[in-house]
Amino acid sequence: MTESAAASLQSQFGIPAAASDWNKDGIATFWVDREKLHPVLSFLKEQVTDPYRMLYDLTAVDERTRVHRPGEEKGDFTVVHHLLSFERNEFIRIKTALEDSALSLDTVTDLWPAANWYEREVWDMFGIRFTGHPYLQRILMPATWEGYPLRKDHPARATEMGEFRLPQAKQAAEQEALRFRPEEWGMRRTRAGSEILFLNVGPQHPGTHGVLRVVLQLDGEEIVDAVPEIGFHHRGAEKMGERQTWHTYIPYTDRIDYLAGVINNLAYLVAVEKLTGISAPPRAQVIRVMLSELFRIISHLVWYGTFAQDLGQLSPVFYTFNDRERALSIIEAVCGARMHPNWFRIGGVAQDLPQGWDRMFRDFLAYLPRRLAEYDREVIRNRIFQARTKGVGSMTTEEAIEWGITGPALRACGFGWDFRKKQPYSSYEQFEFDIPTGKNGDCFDRAVVRVEEMRQSLRIIEQCVNNMPEGPYKSDHPLATPPIKDRTMHDIETLITHFLSVTWGPVIPPGEALGTIEAAKGNNGYYLISDGGTNSYRTRIRTPSFAHMQMLPLLCRGRMIPDLFAVLGAMDYVLADVDR
Amino acid sequence: MMISPYPVATIFGVLIVALTIAAGLIWLERRLLALWQDRYGPNRVGPFGLFQVMADMIKIFFKEDWIPPFADKTIFVIAPAIIMVTVLMSFAVLPIAPGIVVSDLNVGVLFILAMSSLGVYSVALAGWSSDNKYSLLGALRAAAQMLSYEVFMGLSIMGVVLLAGSFNLVQIIDAQRGLWFVIPQFLGFVLFLIAGVAETRRLPFDLPEAESELVAGFHSEYSGMKFGMFFVGEYLGITLISSLIAILFLGGWLGPILPPIVWFLLKTFLLICFFILLRASLPRPRFDQLMTWGWKVMLPLAVANLLVTGAIVVATAQGRSF
Structure with a gap:
């Protein structure tokens, strides 16, 4: 042992x-x-x-x-x-x-x-x-x-920072600081006697899917080195965690990986519920799993279409966005919102499922497999697509672990590590599903793994629909926020509890907890420290895209410009997830 | 040689029809792509959105004629004109129907190949004069791609020339009275089709533009009417290649019942739709893959096709005497 x-x-x-x-x-x-x-x-x-x-x-x-x-x-x-x-x-x-x-x-x-x-x-x-x-x-x-x-002594809001002025001298200094000097990026201006071409890709570029800047050092079309610059999408999500109450921070989590909606809520709440010792009732847990898996499909559908588009295939993005639209309409029926549903709560979910919810899910379960089969023919089995992705941006399991790669990219190397299986949360241990893996860890395998994951998510959703437990959708734990409605407004005590928990927010006992889940793009973790207050003392968000983006230079050195976009596309990041 | 009875009318007729088709293609492509991609496409302006083209034209004519301060002005202005001129010149030798041809040139095939070669200058100069790294990369890709695909483009139609015994497009059509060349020259047909797509820089051969990589490549810096010329030039190119395929392999105006001009336009139209379908369905290969494919697969096939056709022509000619 x-x-x-x-x-x-x-x-x-x-x-x-x-x-x-x-x-x-x-x-x-x-x-x-x-x-x-x-x-x-x-x-x-x-x-x-x-x-x-x-x-x-x-x-x-x-x-x-x-x-x-x-x-x-x-x-x-x-x-x-x-x-x-x-x-x-x-x-x-x-x-x-x-x-x-x-x-x-x-x-x-x-x-x-x-x-x-x-x-x-x-x-x-x-x-x-x-x-x-x-x-x-x-x-x-x-x-x-x-x-x-x-x-702690740095202000959190612009209004606390004093007046903003930009005199000529300061503007000049700011602009000078932005001047590109290859040496500062660890790049040389010449190689083997020939001058190097530097190409600035982004922060506004159709292939970077957001405000990402990559500086390429080129020899012809060959990439000598690539240096990603991030931070354009930084919004201080961690700092906001110290300002918002435990409850009112949930909508901010939606916007970290903005394609994966409630999965972000879950990562945060797994940590909060560890801090408080709440366990959500079975029905809430299964609702969480069901919606999370639907959002995994939604996120993967966006990736599928845009990845094909990165490789020059124009049509799939319209098909997958159509399918995503159907999935989002289910989310809309359940949550009232689409991309940022803000639906999970401390101790459960915001409301019970609406009447007739299962019919919508069943329709989608019947609809999507046919479409996925069609995309297999159109994209995955397309020979140009394979030529563009096979052997491109490959990594070994060792490299992946070394660089902190998780999620589909890790599994594409052949290492079947999935937190839903290995460290189950929210009752994932009760579901039957397979962990698809690849072999070569290249862009093609990453694509195949993601496509297969969508089918597995459908399996999980089907089990949720068929076996949805009865019972409350929110825990009756005193820290569950907001308290269940029929337990409030009975007398002054229940009124006060309700009032405090929705105005001040719940007071979480001091301590710390790391909550990690298998998000759509890899492992998402919240490391929360409570100082016994109504907001967190420190909110640390560990996102998969940050780790993945750091590996970019390794994956595209010595390859050609189009490969950069194949690698970026197969990486499946969103900039909000990188920069937070 | 057939001479058109009204040469000036023919010249303007071809010019206007070609430009109208090219402009109409803007609408057609958007509508067809939309149809295949489960969208509506432009459907607001006029019946079926047909007047969208007019709206686009008006917009593009009134846009500021902007030249980037860092560009090489003269070349920057000339480049888009070159593509229009070379493509439109090619239309001069296209026989549209019996008696409707601007110039019944006896080396029509060679003339079109020559014009197509000159077209490379437009793209290369546009990218070069823009003084933009993306444009430059696009121009380099365009030059390499069009030069290498031109080689077997020429070779792939030599089989047709051998069978017809002439470089004259009208005689090539006449030679197809019994059997369209697409049957005996099927390989040549496929090769020419692929080379044609590459020459017009359409997906999957749109590497010089590659909007997801090079952000429109060689014409990144162009706007207004100069951009419009590249745009229309591209559609003119598609129309030209489609008409050429119809003439060289599908018997041009030949066909039963319907008048010849209808046959010619119908064949051309279907080929144009095929070009658009390609764009709706295929991803883009990488530059080195494109080159490898061109030099290692297409060129040997084109040469083999030429040799076999030549051998057959010689063998069957033994019986006859010249």
């Missing part, structure tokens, strides 16, 4: 596990001194049996205004590394306390190349330095930004 992480760290480094009653998610947590951090992470990644091979997330917390802290916590800032071991099927959380006077830490980019962007983000948001980092520059904020946004 595998030695527990706690035992290994205790025997190797003499580090005890932190108090477990604080972690509402049951993830083993360790406080590691900054000098020991690198050796400990290196040990966990390479030496321990059943190692923690994936750097799942890396973030920080500004602890300076926090009230409730367990005894062993200290320091002004905490840097948190989340690692994932596939063999153990468990996460581990490594925390490092930093004092305001010495905000620096050894980089772990030598252990995980994927740490590069995460460390830049921590630098950008908290001003924590990583010594030895190859390129420690701002990543989401503009280069000229003053201050570190996720620090």
